Structure formats: structure tokens, C-alpha cells
Amino acid sequence: MGDLKKKRIITVATTGAWPTKENTPNVPIEPEEIAEEVYNCWKEGAAVAHIHVRNDEGKAAMEFAKFEKVVSLLRAKEDCDIVLNLTTSGGIGLKEDDRIKPFYELKPEMASYDCGTMNWLHTSVFENNPAFLERLGTLMQEVNVKPEIEVFDPGMIYNAQYYLKKGILKGPLHFQFCMGCAGGIAASTKNLVFMHDCMMEVAPDSTWSAFGVGARAMEILYAAVAMGGNVRVGMEDNVLYKKGVIAENNMVFVARAKRIIEEFGLEIATPAEAREILGLV
Numbered sequence: 001m002g003d004l005k006k007k008r009i010i011t012v013a014t015t016g017a018w019p020t021k022e023n024t025p026n027v028p029i030e031p032e033e034i035a036e037e038v039y040n041c042w043k044e045g046a047a048v049a050h051i052h053v054r055n056d057e058g059k060a061a062m063e064f065a066k067f068e069k070v071v072s073l074l075r076a077k078e079d080c081d082i083v084l085n086l087t088t089s090g091g092i093g094l095k096e097d098d099r100i101k102p103f104y105e106l107k108p109e110m111a112s113y114d115c116g117t118m119n120w121l122h123t124s125v126f127e128n129n130p131a132f133l134e135r136l137g138t139l140m141q142e143v144n145v146k147p148e149i150e151v152f153d154p155g156m157i158y159n160a161q162y163y164l165k166k167g168i169l170k171g172p173l174h175f176q177f178c179m180g181c182a183g184g185i186a187a188s189t190k191n192l193v194f195m196h197d198c199m200m201e202v203a204p205d206s207t208w209s210a211f212g213v214g215a216r217a218m219e220i221l222y223a224a225v226a227m228g229g230n231v232r233v234g235m236e237d238n239v240l241y242k243k244g245v246i247a248e249n250n251m252v253f254v255a256r257a258k259r260i261i262e263e264f265g266l267e268i269a270t271p272a273e274a275r276e277i278l279g280l281v
């Protein structure tokens, strides 16, 4: 294991809740497709897999059986040690118990923790009410699953501070700065610097990662690498590889992130190194 300060974690989010086969035929939807894609992304250099599943109609869902299938397929691949991170937000308006069950039962090393409620894409409410966040944090501690604290605006960083003080979250925290989703903070370098400043005020021993959705995704990718952060890529956040070009698969995003990290003079973290950085071991 080399100098961990020089290592950057690539998280791949292959599927998410939104893109359909109509948006891009290349998005993995079936559990077998998702597991295979994650495996291939691991071969390209992804250290963490952020996993969503879909129902039989290909729509956003928190169906336990689908998570169980993806997780068991990946755990059956003996050479693959990628860190599993299950979403707790597989869509809008889903039952809280359904959002909790996958991480509680399957015990991945990480699960997402969306640290506040927001208007989502000008169409709906992405609800993470205070009682739910308290329950989520408490149950994650109970089964030793590390929260990946997804923050869509600076206010959510201060929510994390509150839950840290209350003991609902335990430090060191790991943040994912989710930028450019309508309803949240716009994706820009200036905003990323501000989000990072807020995090340093709240919990300076935190680790962090970032991604941008849409036209400024590359700006956030480069800025995160330059600022000392980790990165997330994949079709959950962007189906286009670049303007007007649909990505062939998720591996091309991972390969590009790896090239950027290495050109910067850094190295990608292996899953074992990611575990050290994130305090999972």
C-alpha cells in the first residue's frame, strides 16, 4: 500500500434511479447487467460501486430481491473486492422501511445517506425528514455500515454537523458533493470550493468526493481531483460521455477518471486502499 495521500477513490454509479433504456440502451438495468458492469468497472479501476436497482418495468425501485441478487452476484466473484455502497434513495416517494432493508439485511460496507429534503428536478419532493435521518443513522451504526453523506447544497452539510453532534453520525464523515441537480447547488468550481469550505468548518477530518450532473460534469471532475478530493462517475449522473455522444458503457467513464487522476500525478486507490482511506477496516 503506497502513500494514501496520493490515492484517489473512483466511485462508479452505473445505474441510478433515472436513465431508462429509452434514454440510453447502454444503461445496465437487470441485476445480472448491473453486476457485470460493476465487475468490469472494478477492472478499469473503480474502488467503490454505488448501487441502485430497478423493478421489472425498469423503473426506480428499492426491491430487496433485486439488491440481494446484485450483491450476491458480486460477492460470488472471488477476485473482485470492490467496496459495495447501496443506495437508500432508489426513487421518489418510496417507503422508509424499503429504503432501509437492503443495507440493514445485506450489510454492504457503505450506504448513501441523503442529508436533507429538497425539491427534486422541479417536479417532486425528495424527502429525507428528520425522523428518517435519525433512524437511518442509528441503524447504519447498528449494522456497521458507513454512511456516504450525499449533500446537494451547503445546508445539508450543516445538517450533518447536527447529526454528528447528536451521535446519529460518527466521525470521520465521508461526504459526496452532488452538484448540478435541479433543486440543489449548481455545478461550478466556485460552488465546490464553497461546499469544501463548509465541510472544513463542520468536520475537517472528513473525506470527500464529488460529481457534477450535466454540462459541467467535467469541470467538477477536474476540480475535485485538483482540490484533493475523490470522484464519482457513471450513468447515474451522466449518460453522455461528452456533448452529443452517448456513453457506450460505464467503463469509459472510469477509464477517463483514471487517466485524469494519473495525468495529475496521482494514483487511483485500490479497493483495499479505499477501505483504509474511508476507515472501513
Ligand code: ZN
Binding pocket: 013, 016, 017, 050, 052, 087, 112, 236
Ligand atoms: Zn444514487
